[in-house]
Amino acid sequence: MKQIMNRMALLLCTISLAPGPASAHGATGRTRPGDHRERGDVPGWVMITLMSAVLVAALLALAGPALEGLFNQAMDKVGQ
Template identity: 65%
Template structure:
């Protein structure tokens, strides 16, 4: 009779763990990984824009000059 409380606790923990495992879908994704990929992509775009910005601006201005004349 002394072990009834321990057995109930073990049963409760087992059921709670199995319920958690059922809700934890294996293909739900890796949120921190996607956040890192998004940030790295944003930094890459900003770096490319900083390097190619003046050339793109001059190309745009030349195109506008040709259209306007």
């Protein structure tokens, strides 16, 4: 599990250090034809998604055994 977390951290560092996409504004400050002002921030959403996945994986790694114990305890009580 530690290897997976290290790989995810390395991936996040690589993504955060990668240069962003070229700006829609040229040197003159005009937008290119076909570009929309509300196009969205795709790299930002990708980063949020990856960070969320890393958080879920980290929480599962830390709380997994406790959650498994609670689940098994509940199933034992139901089975009685």
